[in-house]
Amino acid sequence: MPLGTLDRSPPPFFRQGPSALTKLALCSALALLLMVADTRFKLMQPARAALALVLQPVQRLLLAPVDAWETAGGYLRGTQRAMAAEDLARRQLSAQAERLSRAAALQAENDRLRRLLGLQPSLTVPALAAEILFEAPDPFSRRVVIDRGTTQGVAAGSPVINDAGVLGQVTRVYPLSAEVTLLTDKDAAIPLLNARTQMRNAAAGRADGAGMELRFVTASADVQVGDLMTTSGLDGVYPPGLPVARVKAVSRRGDSSFAQVLLAPIAQPDGARHVLVLQPMDRHLAAKQEAEAVAAAEAASAAEAKAALRTAKKEERAAKAAAKASAATGGSP
Structure with a gap:
């Protein structure tokens, strides 16, 4: 076969395209164009939203072990804090109960001493x-x-x-x-x-x-x-x-x-x-003394009323006894 009739073009496997530098420049220009277009016209926003929607279940699935670990740790820490707070509250409650019992005993002793000395009781002001x-x-x-x-x-x-x-x-x-x-x-x-x-x-x-x-x-x-x-x-x-x-x-x-x-x-x-x-x-003190005076006056009035009632009853019984005695003697003087 004559040499001029041979096909000197390389096979498709060895065929070379654009150079690497050309590809880099083309990709860089395309990336820059997409960034400017996305910044000015929000062209990639729908695609970004759709991609986020598709990847959300995957992200949630991948984050599930981390969330479960943090939840378990938080539960354990919360349980420890709750137990410590309960222990502190119990100790404070015991101390308050002790102070309350001492205060009640001191108040009772104070009242006894005041009664013993003839002093006025402690005043409770409105x-x-x-x-x-x-x-x-x-x-x-x-x-x-x-x-x-x-x-x-x-x-x-x-x-x-x-x-x-x-x-x-x-x-x-x-x-x-x-x-x-x-x-x-x-x-x-x-x-x-x-x-x-x-x-x-x-x-x-x-x-x-x-x-x-x-x-x-x-x-x-x-x-x-x-x-x-x-x-x-x-x-x-x-x-x-x-x-x-x-x-x-x-x-x-x-x-x-x-x-x-x-x-x-x-x-x-x-x-x-x-x-x-x-x-x-x-x-x-003035209101208390006035109330005590009114109470004393009411008590004295009630006592006088009771005494008058007893006197009236005695006079009534005496009159009845005299009437019976007169009836028994035939009404003679």
């Missing part, structure tokens, strides 16, 4: 729940406004407390609201009793509103940092025994016969929201 609405706009005073007023029975001078201790005293009353002057106000004052030494004194708010201080405390007075100050009940306003403040600092100077005693209020007004408005002690 209280009214209220909520602090806002602080008074006066920047030179420490006052708050509560949502109870004369309509609900709030009177001027009523003590205001929360779960920690004494907050202040009602100074202005309106029909549906009232202003409470806090103990840290510069014009506020309250008589106190040192729970450790039973020493009585008076405290007032500081001018800077940063706390309270005891007034006219001698340099030799037995006052220590950390002493608890409670209400003494001598002013006829605050019930005795309510916690008010703790001694924060004691400063004794040689050139002064008085000591400077700074107090930190126990009840923080900035964190208070719900409070109790107590009836003033003098009004409570």
Whole structure:
């Protein structure tokens, strides 16, 4: 066969296409075109959503072991925390039950001692729940406004407390609201009793509103940092025994016969929201004495009525006896 008649083209298996560089450039241009088109015209969004929809069951299936492991671990950790919380609650409940039993025993002993000494029993002052609405706009005073007023029975001078201790005293009353002057106000004052030494004194708010201080405390007075100050009940306003403040600092100077005693209020007004408005002690005692007087008058009136009834019955029986005796003698004088 002549050489010119031979087919010199390579077979399809060995046939070469475009070069690798050309393919890279073409794929890069296509990828760039698709990215620009997807960014501008959102062309691939339907395809991406369809692919995500198809792959979601597969993803959920692959994540099932991981979710089961995390759920089992969370259940075990939650069980451990619940058991630890239950154990702590049981210990706290036991401690509270012990304190409650001691408090009940102390209360019973206190009542026995009061009866033995002939003292008046402990007073339970009526209280009214209220909520602090806002602080008074006066920047030179420490006052708050509560949502109870004369309509609900709030009177001027009523003590205001929360779960920690004494907050202040009602100074202005309106029909549906009232202003409470806090103990840290510069014009506020309250008589106190040192729970450790039973020493009585008076405290007032500081001018800077940063706390309270005891007034006219001698340099030799037995006052220590950390002493608890409670209400003494001598002013006829605050019930005795309510916690008010703790001694924060004691400063004794040689050139002064008085000591400077700074107090930190126990009840923080900035964190208070719900409070109790107590009836003033003098009004409570007056109402109690009036009620006792009314009860005594009613008891005396009832006793007089019973005595009169007994006298009337005796006279009736005597008249009946005289009538029978007269009938028996034939009516002769």
